[in-house]
Amino acid sequence: MLWNTLFLLLPVAAASGWWLGWRAAKKRTSLKCKNPPSDYFKGLNYLINEQPDHATSIFLKVLDVNSETIEVHYALASLFLKRGEVDRAIHIYQNLLARPTLNRDQRSETLYYLAQGYLKAGVLDRAEGLLNDLVNDADYALLSLKSLLNIFQQQREWNSAIDVARRLQKRDSHNYSVQIAHYYCELAEQQPTQSTAWSRAIKAALSSDRNCVRATLMLGNGLLDLERYPQALNTFKKIEKQDAAFVYEALPAMLRCWELMEKPGQAMAYLNALMTHSPSLAVLSLYAELGARVDGSDEFKSQLKEYVLHYPSLQGILSLLKVEGVCQSLLGDRALTGAVMSAESSALNYRCNQCGFQGHSLHWQCPSCQTWGQVRRVNDL
Ligand SMILES: [Zn+2]
Known part of the structure; x- marks a missing residue:
């Protein structure tokens, strides 16, 4: 009910803006203003009666564009944008730009709004064209570069994104080195593993952000593919120092290395050490599972x-019963053990530090706030 009332008031608010704008225009130009009030009220009537096409064409015709009235044009365009009527907003901006009376600042501002309109309408190539022009305008360079970065990310044009982020780095206080490293990782993922372009992109990622876990993981997995297990393990071990929150992401590949090297003792020692300085139920589960086997x-x-008593969990207790040889017939029931495992793993175990988005898997770019490298595994202890 309240929303309906507000919605009805929106055209009235816009119309009153038009009224003030028209009065200001008339006052300033005195008798020179030849806009007939009857047309103006006709426009108002159309607006109030939800006939925005007729209202817009009349207003655009009768209201001069100058420093006072241009805000009213923007207000009406903004009203249409809020209602999702992007085409109408774009029409208003285009109409403004056709006016020879716009000064340089007004032209730049209108071009920027038009670019945002195209972005909302999904006409990215037109938005990109306008923003590329605006980059040369000192007042709009920063805003335009940010919008361009957004476009290149959406289109997955990583070379262009890197170029724009570097230009932003020179003007903005925000540090772009982490996201530039991710753009290089995206480039690497588009290349065949171990190709020159792949190696160059990973090297560039680490040179932009030496703590880029994603690049280190790719490098380690590349070495694992080449069966260079000790080098792969040394690479994966760097993640602990880069960002300990991501250690778990490398563990499956590390355990694979030790398995292929037939060095289960080293794997057990590493998991044991992790339980001492970065304990988690996920690591405990791997430790119990591997220990029971080897x-x-x-x-x-x-x-x-000791670990299970200190960090109690269903999975830990099950593992303990298994290795102690207790209730073997019950534990042999896959449906039962599967139910316990899924009960514990059904929790959302990844969260974005930036916006709080939660999910079941790792995203290098948060699907909600678009930040890079902030979705991490939630500590399960
Ligand atoms: Zn987020």
Whole structure:
């Protein structure tokens, strides 16, 4: 009810803006103003009766464009944008630009609004053309570069995004090095692994942000593919220092390296060390699962018991019962153990530090706020 009332008032608010604009125009130009009031009221009538096409054409005809009235044109365009009528807003901006009376600042401002209108309408090539022109205008360079960056990200044009982000870095206080590194990672992902272009993109990512976990993961996985296991492990181990929140992302590949090297003891020692300085239920689960397969010693059992008592979880208790050989028939029931596993893994275990978005998987760019490198695994302890 309240919304309906507000919605009805919107045209009235815009119309009153037109009225003030028309009065200001008339006052300033005195008797020179030859706009007939009857047309003006006809326009008002159309607006109030929800016939915006007729209203717009009449207003555009009768209202001079000058420093006072241009805001009224913007207000009407903004009203249409809020109502999702992008085409009508674009029509108003185009009409303004056709006026020879616009001064340089007004022209730039209108061009910027028109570019935003095209962006909203999804006409990205036209928006890009206008913004490229506005980049040379000192007052609109920063805003235009930010909009261009948005367009290139949407179109996945990573070379252009890198170029624009570098130009922004020189003007803006925001640090773009992390997202530039991700753009290079995106470029690397478009190349065949181990190709020259792939290696160059990963090197550039790490040179933009030496703590770029994503580039390190790609490098480690590349070495794993080449069966260079010790080098792959040394690469993955760097992640702990780059950003400990991402250690878990490398663990499956690291365990694979140790398995292929037939060095389960090294894997157990690494997981044990992680449980000491970066404990998590996910790591505990890997430790219990691997230990049950490859160890089974009393030392392992007592260590696992200590962890489970310290960090209680259903999965941990199940693992403990398994290695202790308790209730084997019950634990052999896959449906039962599967239900326990899914009960614990159904939680949303990734969250964006920037906007709070939660999900089940890792996104390098947050799907909600578009920030890079801020979606992390939630500490499950
Ligand atoms: Zn976010």
